[in-house]
Amino acid sequence: MLERAEIIRQEYLRHDKKFPHVWCPGCGNGIVMNALLRAIHHLELPKDNIVLASGIGCSGRLPTYVDFNTIHTTHGRALTFATGVKLAKPQLSVIAVMGDGDATAIGGNHFIHAARRNLNITAIIINNNTYGMTGGQYSPTTPYGSKSTTSVYGHVEHAFNIAELAVVAGASFVARGTVYHANHLNTMIQQAIVKKGFSVVEVISNCHVQHGRRNKLGNAVQMINSFKENAVPVGKAEGMTAADMQGKFTIGVLCDVEKPVSTEEYDRVRQAAQTEASRIAEEKAKNGVKRYEE
């Protein structure tokens, strides 16, 4: 165990001036970063072939610390940059790390369209129910009734269920994990990276400093333990009533379907364009028709 941790530290972390990191003690982001690195290590993916893009916020800082091709983009736009990279160099493994506000508020449109488009990209969304970096304002996943710096009287809006949103938007693979279930998270990230098509891993994480503190959810350990108590494996949840599921959430693979991947589909477009161009050229040669331009 220690040995593997040491390999990961030496092999994948950037050692030149990038530490200490910006995250608060007890933050779940480190667990997600660790799970991601273990997944990449287990899959034996070459570092040069990995592109890690992020948006803005606490999650946005994650790529800074790891030794891949890293792109810290604008707020909510990580997937748009990832789309450009993937289409330009389809051989690269493109992974986007985002937060809940990042991916589903300002980047919500990009998120659902990336799922619909089904490029071979992996999206990891760290959901801590708040905008941590800017001081704990309510996000699209802040629970109804919760307090935040912009909902001190209790939040009157309803939360997104990110994983289910990804399923209906058309992602090929959708899973949900938590920072408590670290090994499980590592396995699901591996599955997501290997999966052809747009894959999403939503990670339920803790922001005890902003969300937890204002809603009396306890310290980091207590919050992370609550994920253990409230997480219900997908299979088990099927047999449970809505009342039983109150205050709980599912973890595991929510969706795993096969559908054409548009990164590969575009090769067909290129072939179709070639075929059409040669057909026009033949027609021209045969009829002597001068088209305005070839």
Add this chain to the structure above:
Amino acid sequence: MEASEGQKKILLQGNEAIVHGALAAGCRFFAGYPITPASEISEILSVKLPLVGGTFIQMEDEIASMGAIIGASLAGVKSMTATSGPGFSLIQENLGYACITEVPCVIVNVMRGGPSTGLPTNVAQGDVLMARWGTHGDHPIIVLSVSSVSECFSVTIKAFNLSEKFRVPVIILSDEVVAHTRESVILPNQNEIQVFDRITPSVPPEWYKPYAENNRGVPDMAAVGDGYRHHVTGLVHDERGFPTQQPKEVEQFLNRLHNKITKGFSEIVMTKSFEMEDAEVCVIAYGSVARSAMRAVKDARMQGIKAGMVQLVTLFPFPRKVVDSALRQCKAVIIPEMNMGQISREIHRVNQAGTRIIKHNRIDGHLITPSEILKHLISV
């Protein structure tokens, strides 16, 4: 003019010529969103890019288009997007990202009447200062304009070359009239076209500093996936690409960002002069208005008026020297624009000689005619 061996004389629309220019310059990635009067650029590239092994994608909005072309450019592929006013507003966010991360890319803005949805099918030049200052923060940028179909071709190539050479986004300001005018143009043979590709690092990856100062002020650029793993961020960064708030590093970085454009001034600034040798009065114009100005100058000369014209191809960095000498030479300068006077502000700024400046502004969605300009030439 007739096409010589290897050249092609064809009838093209302005938007089509931009496509031809982009492909000739090596553009292999385009992301866009439908908008009048720029849509033809998307449509034609969706046919032509896959033919040359390139990629076309229609994104969910212009914010995404801009993100995608930066992503593709980071992966080493020359990239472009095209839009009009409302989309140009959305592009501004990631345009700033391209400025600070020094990612080459070309943005075409086919100007239409604004503000907001404005006059979607009518001509205007209302986005000139937005092209220069639209994204937040002090930033260097290059803005070029086109006045004819043949310039749509040649200026687009130039835009890609400047973008690659200086690692800066280049904006091409076209307008509805240029975009939809059909003219016959002679396209040069591909081997007559000068194409500049970004300089990639030649040092071993462990020595590579992605944002290090060099004598050009433009760092070598490695593509993601080429073995030069590094960090790209929209935060102000040090020469290794990592965020910094050290005042010295911040200042050094931002100064380099601006200085690289200042150093390249003579190469970036392009103007065209017509009948300026003995001109006593001149028109300074750009875009489709320059065509009307040319006609007006010819007509004025027929009447014995010593008129000339300076056409601005580069709008920013502002062609200060050429404008300054025209201002010193002439007793009056006429500035026709299809806005409330955006370039005339710049001209006022450099008017050290106190030359008489006559603004002519038309904002009704129609092109300024030669006779409108001629009237001014006669009256002075």
